Amino acid sequence: xxxxxxxxxxxRLRSVTETASAAAExxxxxxxxxxxxxxxxxxxxxxxxxxxxxQNLGITEPVTxxxxxxxxxxxxxxxxxxxxxxxxxxxxxxxxxFGFEDYYDKAVTVIEWADRYSGFREPYLTLHFEYGELENxxxxxxxxxxxxxxxxxxxxxxx
Amino acid sequence: xxxxRVLLSIETSCDETAAxxxxxxxxxxxxxxxxxxxxxxxxxxxxxxxxxRQHVLAMNGVIREAMESxxxxxxxxxxxxxxxxxxxxxxxxxxxxxxxxxxxxxSKPLVGVNHLEGHLFSAxxxxxxxxFPAVYLLVSGGHCMLIxxxxxxxxxxxxxxxxxxxxxxxxxxxxxxGFEYPGGPVIDRLALTGKERYALPRPMLDSxxxxxxxxxxxxxxxxxxxxxxxxxxVAASFVAASMEVLTTKLKRAVAEYHPKSAVVVGGVSKSxxxxxxxxxxxxxxxxxxxPSLKYSTDNAAMIGAAGWWQFLHNGQIDDHVGxxxxxxLPIAE
Numbered sequence: 001x002x003x004x005x006x007x008x009x010x011x012r013l014r015s016v017t018e019t020a021s022a023a024a025e026x027x028x029x030x031x032x033x034x035x036x037x038x039x040x041x042x043x044x045x046x047x048x049x050x051x052x053x054x055q056n057l058g059i060t061e062p063v064t065x066x067x068x069x070x071x072x073x074x075x076x077x078x079x080x081x082x083x084x085x086x087x088x089x090x091x092x093x094x095x096x097x098f099g100f101e102d103y104y105d106k107a108v109t110v111i112e113w114a115d116r117y118s119g120f121r122e123p124y125l126t127l128h129f130e131y132g133e134l135e136n137x138x139x140x141x142x143x144x145x146x147x148x149x150x151x152x153x154x155x156x157x158x159x
Numbered sequence: 160x161x162x163x164r165v166l167l168s169i170e171t172s173c174d175e176t177a178a179x180x181x182x183x184x185x186x187x188x189x190x191x192x193x194x195x196x197x198x199x200x201x202x203x204x205x206x207x208x209x210x211x212r213q214h215v216l217a218m219n220g221v222i223r224e225a226m227e228s229x230x231x232x233x234x235x236x237x238x239x240x241x242x243x244x245x246x247x248x249x250x251x252x253x254x255x256x257x258x259x260x261x262x263x264x265x266s267k268p269l270v271g272v273n274h275l276e277g278h279l280f281s282a283x284x285x286x287x288x289x290x291f292p293a294v295y296l297l298v299s300g301g302h303c304m305l306i307x308x309x310x311x312x313x314x315x316x317x318x319x320x321x322x323x324x325x326x327x328x329x330x331x332x333x334x335x336x337g338f339e340y341p342g343g344p345v346i347d348r349l350a351l352t353g354k355e356r357y358a359l360p361r362p363m364l365d366s367x368x369x370x371x372x373x374x375x376x377x378x379x380x381x382x383x384x385x386x387x388x389x390x391x392x393v394a395a396s397f398v399a400a401s402m403e404v405l406t407t408k409l410k411r412a413v414a415e416y417h418p419k420s421a422v423v424v425g426g427v428s429k430s431x432x433x434x435x436x437x438x439x440x441x442x443x444x445x446x447x448x449x450p451s452l453k454y455s456t457d458n459a460a461m462i463g464a465a466g467w468w469q470f471l472h473n474g475q476i477d478d479h480v481g482x483x484x485x486x487x488l489p490i491a492e
Binding site: 042 | 246248249300320321323324326331335340376377378379381
């Protein structure tokens with residue numbers, strides 16, 4: 001069986017408002033069991049996007065950077081959000097003992113610095129953030145990997 | 160011979176496995192910290208699975224050392240206190256399980272302690288008494304908050320970070336400049352010889368008591384991306400921006416609330432730059448209090464002091480104590 005050629009979706013986010021719109025659009029299609037892998041250097045916008053995602057999922061508690069706490073669970077939204085940050089880890093890590101995999105089925109799992117670990121299994125959606133030309137501009141590249149991600153993203157526009 | 164009652168306190172909320180014997184007057188009879196930094200430097204950071212396993216491995220040695228160096232036997236203890244949150248669930252579980260087992264075996268009351276409250280008590284160890292009302296600035300890798308306490312134990316959260324803590328920003332800037340974890344102290348050291356060459360934002364400087372460091376973090380990244388940067392100058396510029404935010408907001412709180420004391424606690428309170436900028440007289444009539452350096456970072460002594468407070472005034476004194484990874488500071492109405 002040949003693998004379908006998967007096209008990434010690229011969004012140029014020129015402002016906080018455009019970032020929020022993109023997050024709102026994505027939040028609308030998320031459900032428990034989804035795994036989203038966030039990559040991009042510091043300050044590129046991973047946590048900011050996730051804060052907006054959380055808001056659009058109806059989460060009322062403030063979402064802050066989980067770099068030190070490593071893992072935070074939010075249950076006030078329409079679906080549980082499991083927010084993981086692998087920044088402080090390097091090399092091969094014992095993901096089983098970390099425990100966030102326990103939440104895969106019941107939550108939308110978002111993993112910042114996902115490139116710190118090479119063992120994620122499809123299906124997942126990768127979101128890569130880069131700095132744009134202007135100060136507030138960011139380039140978001142979304143790449144579906146496996147499952148029905150490509151179909152679910154088909155309606156998201158490039159900008 | 161100590162005339163105070165003593166308790167055993169245990170702290171395992173993050174990297175450190177710590178135990179202490181603390182007197183009712185907050186005397187530190189012993190304080191042991193099994194620093195895990197050497198292990199984690201090898202891995203580049205905290206690995207929670209390994210962290211909790213390391214806590215389990217280190218636990219008995221740390222407790223035994225705390226009790227033996229204090230010359231204390233189980234019968235001498237009035238209670239056992241343990242950090243129940245906030246922190247990493249696996250790490251917290253190691254300490255809470257040990258504390259529950261000991262309290263059960265020794266038939267002692269068990270007190271669950273809030274790690275954040277522990278930091279607030281860290282400045283009062285060994286006889287330092289804070290006068291109230293007080294404003295606290297709690298700054299660490301995981302926390303950045305301003306708290307008002309009209310009296311001891313009654314807290315009002317004035318502000319907290321919307322994204323990154325200042326300690327986290329320090330560590331990230333250090334890593335961007337190529338330094339190993341933990342990089343905070345390196346940045347402070349470099350800043351001493353650097354110049355404020357690069358213009359960096361002071362996020363949320365002019366408004367209120369909340370903090371935001373992610374904008375400062377991305378500004379530093381952009382500066383580094385331009386290439387050809389002077390490392391000491393990046394450090395100096397970053398430190399100047401962070402310190403301005405911290406000191407301005409603390410001064411604002413002091414001006415509004417007129418506390419008798421301003422207490423700066425948490426790992427970042429070790430910063431010699433911060434201690435110098437908030438030196439004697441920096442806040443007028445308000446007395447500035449810092450904990451001893453060794454009680455600024457995570458330790459069980461501060462947990463013991465907060466534990467005594469809980470035990471004598473209130474307390475979660477029951478053996479149904481469990482871990483609460485997202486525990487927040489109790490706010491007075």
